[in-house]
Amino acid sequence: MARILFFGKLGDLAGGRAREMALPADACNVAGLIAAIRESDVVLADALEEISVRAVVNEEMARADTAITDQDEIAFLPPVSGG
Amino acid sequence: MARILFFGKLGDLAGGRAREMALPADACNVAGLIAAIRESDVVLADALEEISVRAVVNEEMARADTAITDQDEIAFLPPVSGG
Amino acid sequence: MIRVSEEPFDPGAELTAFERAADGAGAVASFTGKVRARAASGAVNTLYLEHYPGLTEKSIAAIEAEARERWALEHVNIIHRIGRLNPGDPIVMVCVSSAHRRDAFEAADFLMDYLKTEALFWKKEITSGDEAWIEPRDQDYQDAARWRKEK
Amino acid sequence: MIRVSEEPFDPGAELTAFERAADGAGAVASFTGKVRARAASGAVNTLYLEHYPGLTEKSIAAIEAEARERWALEHVNIIHRIGRLNPGDPIVMVCVSSAHRRDAFEAADFLMDYLKTEALFWKKEITSGDEAWIEPRDQDYQDAARWRKEK
Numbered sequence: 001m002a003r004i005l006f007f008g009k010l011g012d013l014a015g016g017r018a019r020e021m022a023l024p025a026d027a028c029n030v031a032g033l034i035a036a037i038r039e040s041d042v043v044l045a046d047a048l049e050e051i052s053v054r055a056v057v058n059e060e061m062a063r064a065d066t067a068i069t070d071q072d073e074i075a076f077l078p079p080v081s082g083g
Numbered sequence: 084m085a086r087i088l089f090f091g092k093l094g095d096l097a098g099g100r101a102r103e104m105a106l107p108a109d110a111c112n113v114a115g116l117i118a119a120i121r122e123s124d125v126v127l128a129d130a131l132e133e134i135s136v137r138a139v140v141n142e143e144m145a146r147a148d149t150a151i152t153d154q155d156e157i158a159f160l161p162p163v164s165g166g
Numbered sequence: 167m168i169r170v171s172e173e174p175f176d177p178g179a180e181l182t183a184f185e186r187a188a189d190g191a192g193a194v195a196s197f198t199g200k201v202r203a204r205a206a207s208g209a210v211n212t213l214y215l216e217h218y219p220g221l222t223e224k225s226i227a228a229i230e231a232e233a234r235e236r237w238a239l240e241h242v243n244i245i246h247r248i249g250r251l252n253p254g255d256p257i258v259m260v261c262v263s264s265a266h267r268r269d270a271f272e273a274a275d276f277l278m279d280y281l282k283t284e285a286l287f288w289k290k291e292i293t294s295g296d297e298a299w300i301e302p303r304d305q306d307y308q309d310a311a312r313w314r315k316e317k
Numbered sequence: 318m319i320r321v322s323e324e325p326f327d328p329g330a331e332l333t334a335f336e337r338a339a340d341g342a343g344a345v346a347s348f349t350g351k352v353r354a355r356a357a358s359g360a361v362n363t364l365y366l367e368h369y370p371g372l373t374e375k376s377i378a379a380i381e382a383e384a385r386e387r388w389a390l391e392h393v394n395i396i397h398r399i400g401r402l403n404p405g406d407p408i409v410m411v412c413v414s415s416a417h418r419r420d421a422f423e424a425a426d427f428l429m430d431y432l433k434t435e436a437l438f439w440k441k442e443i444t445s446g447d448e449a450w451i452e453p454r455d456q457d458y459q460d461a462a463r464w465r466k467e468k
Contacts (some may be wrong), residue, residue: 007216008288009299017216059221072170075218081300082215082246082287083199083258088368091439092450100367100420142372158369162452165366165397165438166350166409179335185328185349194328195425198336198345199362199418211431215399230407254340267350267429268460275422311368 001066004033005075013044023070030055031064033074052079076077085151087116092094093136098126106153109163113138116157135162167242168226170217172249177259180245184261188241191263195270197278203253213251222286229280233262236276236313237269244277246287261281276313281311318393319377321368323400328410332397335412339392342414346421348429354404360444364402372436380431384413387427387464388420395428397438429463434461 003022006014027036038045047053055062056075068074085106088095089097110119118137121128138145151157177198189192201213230242243261251257260277264270282302289300328349331348343378344413352364381393394412411428433453440451 005218007218007286008290011216012299056221059188059224074177075221077218077286078288078299079301080286081289081302083282083286084346088369090369090437091441094367095450102460139369139372140377158372160369160437161439163434163437164440164451164453165436176333177336178329178331180329181332181347182329190354192351194347194349194351196332196345196347197418197422200343200345202343202416203341257422262395265353267348268456271348271422271426278418278422305417305419 002045002070003073005025005052007075009019010044010047010076010078014041020052023037024070027068028065029068030057030062030066030074032077048076048077053077085153086156087118088156091129093130093159093161094118096130097124106151110151112147112151113145113149113157115141116151117147128156128162131159133161136160167244168223169180169243169245170222170226170232170248171245172247175247175256177256177258180243180259181261184241184243184263184304187243188261191270192242192265193267193270194261195267195274196259197274198214198256199258199278201253201257203250209296211253212292214290214292215246215248215251215256215257216288216290217246217248218286225286226281226286227275229284232280233273235277237264237273238266239264239269239273242273242277244281244283246281248287257271257282265298279310279313280308282306318395319374319381320394321373321377321394322396323395323398323401326398326407326410328407330412331345331394331410332412335394335407335414337393339412339414342391343416344418344421345412346418346425347410347412348425349407350409350429352402352406353402354410362404365441365443366397366399366402366408367439367441368397369437369442376435376437377432380428380435383431384424384427388415388424389417390415390420390424393428395432397432397436399438400460407409430457430461430464433457444467 001020004019011017024036027033034048054077084103087102107119110116117131123126137160140149240263245259247257260274262270262274391414396410398408411425413421413425
């Protein structure tokens, strides 16, 4: 099971900060994961594709074509606001 | 008696921070005071005339021609170094 | 020292501890950011701060490393609250020591600008009956951009 | 609050007191300057600081007034030691609170630059067997001059 993390407003949209998810066979990269999420939640998938949202795989910055597997932690980060 | 104050290195040169002094009749301004001091202490008078030394009369910035009397407090301030 | 914690902290006590550790430095600059009593909407303001455990600390360490490349620093402490905060609570504190004061001032200023725009925190403003995730203001991005132009 | 005193002070305790007074401010910046352990000559360094009672406090009040004209400040504390100081002793501390952080940072920076070059203090450096009155470094005058150009 891949572990998917949603931060900030994305967590509210996803109904939770973390989700365990068996990746479908065709969800072999970040774009594929978002496509899989889109099948059940169009609003969340749209939010994940916003230009300001960054994807992180195993704590490294990722892109749409970054490969992922069921062993990975994939996080989606909206714009930060510390301090 | 006028009260003369010497700060920083000027106090060391004058041999004390403060001096009570009856002003001579012709010492009616700051330049006259320095001239009177010069009669007994050329080194101190030279130091008081350095361009970087500011004169203050009764806590107000003064110039060479600022008038003074026996009731006044005259202070000589070398460059400051706080902080 | 980087500390991300739900525990409230006391800026004065933190400065005391920092000064003890930074013994010998000529200059110590500190900055504390606190929860404002009122949100932009005017209502009483509480905050909820979320972070990404592990990666948030790494993002702060990267900011500190960049500051140390730019200025001659001795000690650096960065403390950041997470979780639920009340009006007046300190959110963030940076303490920087250096031999000369320009380094400490500029580094503290830089650290705060980057903590606002680069560190991995997400902040929700909670007022009576409403809540909203906050994004950096344009001013925050402009503040951070100053450092790219200057050096 | 302006305090010129022979009494040693504790920066952490001063920040605690300041934060209590500055309750409600979003931003607090502080700076502490301390006696370096070694003078330029390399010898152990103690300092003797002299002031002009009354006029020194006025000169600091004028610096604070200028800062308040330039930035939107809430509370300002300026503490300056006089008399004999030992290595590691805090000499000067400024604390500034404001609604937004740029005001607090810039005002603290400005206050320090002007305290170095405009406030009425005279500082003697005492090392084993030698003593010398210190004048501001060129860098100090350049730091203070920045504020005349910028605004």
